[in-house]
Amino acid sequence: MNRDRTVLVVGGGAAGNAVTILLRRAGIAVDLIEAKDDWNATRGSGITLQGNALRVLRELGVWKQVEASGYGFGSVGITAPDGTVLHVQDDLRTGGDDLPATVGMQRPRLQQILIDAVRASGASVRLGTTAETFDQDADGVSVRFSDGTEGRYDLVVAADGLGSATRAAIGITTEPEPTGMAIWRVATPRPAGVTRTDLAYGGPAYIAGYCPTGEDSIYAYVVEGNRDRAAIPPDTYADEMRRLTRHYGGHWPEITAHITDAARVNYTWFDRMLVEGSWHRGRVVLAGDAAHCCPPTLAQGAALSMEDALVLAELLTSSGTWDDALFQAYHERRITRVRPVVEASVQIGQWQLDGVRDADVPGLMARTMTLLRERP
Template sequence: MKREDYSRVLVAGGGIGGLAAAIALRRAGCEVDVLEIKPTWDVAGVGIIQPANALRALDALGVAEQCLAKGFGYDSYRYMTAEGRLLQDVAGPKVAGPDRPAYNGIARRALHEILVSAAREAGAVLRAGCAIHSLEQGDQEASVVLSDGRRERYAMVVGADGIYSWLRRNVFGQDLRARPTGQSVWRVMMPRPDGMTWGAMMVGARSKAGFIPISRELMYLLLVTQEDPGTVMPVQRLHVLLKERLADFGGMVPELLAAIDDPAKVVYRPLEVVMMRPPWHRGRVVLIGDAAHASTPHLGQGAAMAIEDAVVLGDLVRQGLPWNVLTDVYMQRRFERATFIQDASFRIGEFEQGREPGLDLFDLLGQARLTVAAPI
């Protein structure tokens, strides 16, 4: 089989998936340009969960140890009632290695800095304040006009431009839009209580509070609530609104409320999903991460799935597979796995909103742990 030349690759999007793809493709020998529409290589957000399958994929990119050094490793989740009564203490699979934790919590900014630095050190060219203006596809390459007026040619264009992907909309069709789930998530960073060396989820009647350690000093609190789609929260009152929604929770929550004192530190986001049918490629464009399979955060697997996409894509490019073979194998290795995680996450949200009352939550969580423990 003749090896295909993927010497020049464009990655659209400089988030977790895009930077992971840049690192993976540079390690596969490609010249890589990364476009980020924002003018600086900065990121908003609070914290992020890295389950062991994410750590395994990050290890393939050479950055797992840096993430562990900057984050906080833990091995289990304590599931509780809204009053704080323990339901189950569930250990996660240690698929990144016996000496590594089942989960790593890390500040979103710290992860971004690690990935940006690794992409640059690998030799990727990072262009902030730049995006795709137009794209024409041929049999062997794509011709791209950038927003700064330059015209470039690439053997492959990787769409890592997120849930509102320009590439998905313009290459795959206008009907593929993100749709709201009826839930929203609130996040805020605060000091980590002494002795909290585990993750926690407190399940209420129509909301769920979570606590994720992200360093020796810090954790973040998350709250998933039901909100009417289209509701705009006044940014100057986000801390007040969050505390109001936490009023029904007991356990450790009341003593944490005083730390929620600044609306600028609260990140609020309605939950949306993109359920894209296969294939995730067309012409010389291939989608990864949220551009193809944006999920809700109920399993903490969204970023992990994007990083795995990137690692698999880099592996296939390294093999020099012909484009039609590469894209077929990419779908074989990624579609079923990512779709299961997306569907399971969505079903948990439906359960929390009373729309799937018969769901066995802990059985589904167990299935998800087995799924992500399998090799990619």
């Protein structure tokens, strides 16, 4: 029966790529469209993948490539702004004891691994293409594309990110909201001795941190209050990030010396969003950042997106009937897991914005990560 079904996946990020791979494995025909011509294969600096993300990547069949391409570690250090290590905490292995607690890797490399897996799955892929209209009836969805073509599908998975046009097109009015923080990110060479994530709280920024992404690379980041993006010319990004990082000690002077190319520095506001109620309208279902997003204070954005894909694919491939009850079951399984992570991620940042000195950040993080040890 699966071989007669067709699915359109809108968006080729973590959620869209993952659900495509899993549905194709079950013999379901999948068309994937992605608005960007380059499939986002060269964008971004680094990504922190905790165990629950690695568990999904293993289900996708790409764990060995991820393991070989990234840098695994099992602890996080807390430092003073001058670089003095104050505390080292072992990370919880949220993916199980047979996987590392955390893997850092270059984001473009992870995207390329997923792209290769999508291509190998036999899915039909069209880049530089968007879905313009969705005309639904009881049996399926007729879609008109930006190139003038049309298609008919049993289901549409909207995985087109935070600013999802599909979400708006099906009448869900929820929009992302800024949390008041922003992050500067850059990829640099890895200083000798950097073997885990270290986080410095205080100084001219709320957080200054870095994560190893390979034998020779890291990505470094600085979190501050958000500023008017229009007032920060992109050609000054390196100068702006150096202005913050030069106040930090330890490995930071070496990192700062490599922040020279404005084109390699990314500046992004933190947003929060959680679609309340069902994540579907008819036969169009939201997944990943189209349904929820949170600040990266718990490094769970991509993990939650890939978990959405895993749960949705499991339900679709195990049921003979694709209906409201199935789509609601998907929402109910995900909301109880996603909501605490979104709320905790936002709360950690809000405590910093409010200057709460006695906040139980370690306790909140431990409770949330313990929840994520359970399978989604």
